[in-house]
Every structure is written in C-alpha cells, then in structure tokens.
Amino acid sequence: MPGSVAPLDLAGVTIPYHFRCPISLELMRDPVTVCTGQTYDRSSIESWVATGNTTCPVTRVPLTDFTLIPNHTLRRLIQEWCVAHRSLGVERIPTPKQPADPPLVRSILASAAAGAASSRVSALRRLRALARESEKNRAVISTRETRSALVEIAFEGGEPAVCTEADQPALEAMAVLSMLPLSEAESAAVAARPERLRRLGEIVRGHPSMEARINAAAVIEAVAAGARSAEMRIAVGEMGGVMDGLVSLVEQRGNPRAVRVGIRGLFALCLAKENRGRAVAAGAAAAVVRRVGELASSDAERALATVELLCRGEGGREAVVAGWGGEAAAVVALVRAMAGKASGRAAEHAAGALVAVLGGSEALQKEAVAAGVVAHLLMMVQGGCSDRAKRKAQLLLKLLRSAWPLHDSIANSDDFLQPF
Numbered sequence: 001m002p003g004s005v006a007p008l009d010l011a012g013v014t015i016p017y018h019f020r021c022p023i024s025l026e027l028m029r030d031p032v033t034v035c036t037g038q039t040y041d042r043s044s045i046e047s048w049v050a051t052g053n054t055t056c057p058v059t060r061v062p063l064t065d066f067t068l069i070p071n072h073t074l075r076r077l078i079q080e081w082c083v084a085h086r087s088l089g090v091e092r093i094p095t096p097k098q099p100a101d102p103p104l105v106r107s108i109l110a111s112a113a114a115g116a117a118s119s120r121v122s123a124l125r126r127l128r129a130l131a132r133e134s135e136k137n138r139a140v141i142s143t144r145e146t147r148s149a150l151v152e153i154a155f156e157g158g159e160p161a162v163c164t165e166a167d168q169p170a171l172e173a174m175a176v177l178s179m180l181p182l183s184e185a186e187s188a189a190v191a192a193r194p195e196r197l198r199r200l201g202e203i204v205r206g207h208p209s210m211e212a213r214i215n216a217a218a219v220i221e222a223v224a225a226g227a228r229s230a231e232m233r234i235a236v237g238e239m240g241g242v243m244d245g246l247v248s249l250v251e252q253r254g255n256p257r258a259v260r261v262g263i264r265g266l267f268a269l270c271l272a273k274e275n276r277g278r279a280v281a282a283g284a285a286a287a288v289v290r291r292v293g294e295l296a297s298s299d300a301e302r303a304l305a306t307v308e309l310l311c312r313g314e315g316g317r318e319a320v321v322a323g324w325g326g327e328a329a330a331v332v333a334l335v336r337a338m339a340g341k342a343s344g345r346a347a348e349h350a351a352g353a354l355v356a357v358l359g360g361s362e363a364l365q366k367e368a369v370a371a372g373v374v375a376h377l378l379m380m381v382q383g384g385c386s387d388r389a390k391r392k393a394q395l396l397l398k399l400l401r402s403a404w405p406l407h408d409s410i411a412n413s414d415d416f417l418q419p420f
Contacts, residue, residue, distance in 0.1 A: 013088050019078050022058050023048060030096040031075050032068040036061050039071050042096070070098075100130045100137040109149055117169055124153075124172035131179045142180045150177050151189055154219070155196045171212050174203075178218035187226035190219075191235050201241025205248065210258065217249055217261045224268035233268070237275035243282035250287040259291055260299050267306040276313025285310050285319035289330075292337060297346070304337060304349035311356035321357060328367050330357050335371040338380075347380055348389035351396050358399060365400050374400065 021028045021041035030042040036056040040048075045068065048057055055062050075095070082092040098104070108130075111123035130137045153173035182190075190196045200223075203216035220242060224233050236242060246269075249255075249262030266284050269275045279285075288310070292303050310316040324330035334357065337350040354373070358364045373396070380393035 013085055013090055016081070018074075019081065027093070028074070028078060029093045031071040031078070033071050034068065035063055035065040039074060042068060042099075067101075070096075097133060099134070100140040102140065102143075105130075105141055105143075105146060109146060112153060112169065112173070113149060120153075120169040121172050124169060124176060128172065128176045128179075131176055138179060141176075144183065144186075147177070147180055147182060147186050148189070150180075151182075151186055155190070155193070155199055171203075171209075171215070174212070174219055175215045177222065178215040180222070182222045182226035184226055184228050187223045187232060190223045191227055191232040194239070197236060197239040197242070200236075201239045201245065204245030205241035206245075210252075210255065213245065213249065214255075214258050214261050217246055217258075217265045220246070221261065221265040221268045224265070224271070230272040230274070233272035234274045237269040237272065237278055243269070243275075243278050243284065247279075247282045247284050247287050250284070250291060253291075253294075259295070260302075263288060263291070263299065263303050263306055267302050267309065270306060270309040270313070273313065276310055276316055280310055280313050280315050280319045285316060286323035289320055289323035289333070292333070300337070301345045301349065304346050304353065308349045308352040308356075311353050317356050317359070320353065327357065327361070327364055331364055331367045332371050335368060335373045335376065338373065338376040344380070344383070344385040344389055347376065348385065348392055351377065351380070351389070351392045355392070355396055355399065358396075362402070365402070369400055 015027050019027055021031075021044045022038070023040055023044035026041065028039075028041040031039050032042045032045065033039045034045065034056060036059050038056055038058045040057070045057075049063070049066060075093075079092055079095070082090050086092070105127070108123050108127050112120050112127065114120070127141065131141050150173045154170050154177055156170055190200070200216050200220055204213050204220060207213050207216070220236060224236055227233050227236075243266075246262045246265040249258040250266070252258035252262075266279055266288065270279055270284075285307070288303050288306050292300060292307070295303055307320055311320055321327050321330045324333050331354065334350045334354045338347040338354075354368065358368060377393040377397050377400075381390050381397070385393070
C-alpha cells in the first residue's frame, strides 16, 4: 500500500492511505474488519463476496468466516479527520446504523416474546426499524424461526385486537410481518385457524389505526401469496371483514400505501376463482377501476390484473363496466391502459379484461377499433411481450376482425393471427 494517494475530489486534500478502502480506494464510510484482520469499507467487501470471491482481497488468504466486524475506532478516527479538514471542503461521514445480524435479531426476539408489554413493544419496534432500513436487514430477519415467532406474537390471545396496551405487542409483530414473505407452513398457521382470520378481518375492516389496518392487509396478502392451495385462499377470502376491509383501503385516495396494499391483497385472494364473486359483492371492481389511471407502472399492472380476474367472476364484467361509467367508457379506458408507456404486463391484463368487456357486442367491438386498439394489439404481437400476452392479443384481434375497416389489408391477412 503506498504512503500517499491522489487528492480527494478538487479540494487538494490527501487522504491518509489507511483511511481508504483497499478495494475501492475511496474514503471508508463504514469500515469493517474480516477474519484475516484486514479492514475494508462494508459496501466494497460485501460486493466482493457477493460476486463469488472467497479470499481476502489484500492477503489472498481464504475467508473462513464471512462475519464483518465494525471497526469503530477507525471510523471515529476518520470522522475526526473529516472534521479537522472541514474548512477545506471535507464533509464528515455519518455514523452508520448497526445492520441486523442473527445474534442481534435473536436477542431482540427474545425480548419481544416475554415480559412487560412496554418492553415487548420497544423490542418489536426496534426490529421493525431494522427491517425498514434495508433489503439486506429484511433478509437477515426473515428466517423461519423469526417468522414463526412473529406469527405467534401477532395472533396471541386469538381475540380481535383493540386499542389497549396489552394488544400493542401483537400489532407491532404484525407490522414486522407485513414486510416479510410467509412460507406455506406459516400461511397455513394463519389460514387454518378461524380465530386468527377473524382477528385479521376485524383489524383490516375497522381498527381505529389506519396503519394497523394497512399492516393487517399486507399480512393477508402474504398469507394468500404463501398459500399453495386454493382452499387456504378461499378460507381467507370468505372470512367476514376481509374483502370489505381491503376494498375500503383501495378507496383511501389520499393514502397511496393503503391503495397499493389493498389492491395487492385483492389480487392475491382473487387468484382463487371462488373469491372473485365475494370481491365483486364487496365493491372491489368499482374501487379498483377508479384507481387504475392514478397508479405508477408496477401498481397499475397489479390493478389491471385484478380487474381481469374480477371480469371472470360472477357479476364481475357488469361491475367493472359500471365502475367505469358504462360499456363505451370501459372500452376506452382499457384501450388507453394499453397505450402510452404501459408495460407489457399492463397491456396484457388490459387486453384480457377487454375480451370480457367486449363479449359478443359488435357495437363495442367497433368502439374498440375506433379507439385505436388494433395498433396496440399488433405491437403486442410483434413486440417483446410474453407468449401469454401475445396469445391474448391474437384472441382479441380475431374477436375484432369483423369490426376492422374493409379497406384495411390487415383485416384480410392471417399473418398476425397465427398461434405461437
């Protein structure tokens, strides 16, 4: 390692070589020491290991232990050096937050499992803060043992939660669960217990805290997504309060997270066809279609996928059409959803819903052609969409064939109508 290095930015300040990461050669912001005794910036050594390297970059000695130990002394020396050179334009590096690690998570979880309600709440809030900080922290927290323990805490007592101090640990545990995926076994531990489903239904439908309702909805989605059987999804969807609660969240126009979580929950439950009629009866169709034009790309995809599923349920087509203010308006809205910057998946789901809306109505088919749907469908067939999306586009093109202008040569060609 050389005794002097290049200046820092344009300030003309020379960084001491032992303050620079041996990998990036930049000033270390979060120095950590590996098992060989060498110190690196955390982000650099993590990237080194993530790309498949198993040796120490400096010594080339095999890393027998991948634990990263924070070098607090060096970090404080770097901070003091930054402060001493502040007049030359050097900014002090912030003190990094402590990342989650298995021993820390186990310690917090032990505190959350027993004791006074206030101490349990404090432990669970600390766990939630760690989960919010980074995807890496969530990966460390999301072990089978941790998730199973959180499920037990979230549903302890079995009765619907109310606003008392004794209920707060359960609500805090549910808040942590809302950020984690659930396995099939953990989903079954909720879906197979009616008292636990009643608890979710009561919270998502009418808890005084909007945050508690959103967290419960996220847990509902995680349970439905983790369930491998339609029976478990059906059990969740038929529980009183669940569908009504999810729909009420979608209707929270000023709360983007509530809308997003509500739609995701409805989509996950409507993957079971038996739940689609229940969702329609709860008003899901009207609630979701009113949000399609307001959502960002990924959320719009999920909303259109939900609309497509609802159209396949009893009374779904009629409810979707009514939500958009009539058949003609529904056709225009779905064609518009396929246009512009719509993703391939959004266009696919819009096309699937459009098939159901158009049905056998020649007048509506002409309405769709006049709205420019053919051009979008041809782009789907010719573009980089999935085979499933192309098949939907082909089906819709065949349905609309009689409505194309007679002078249009495409109407007399089978080039775009061949199956994949």
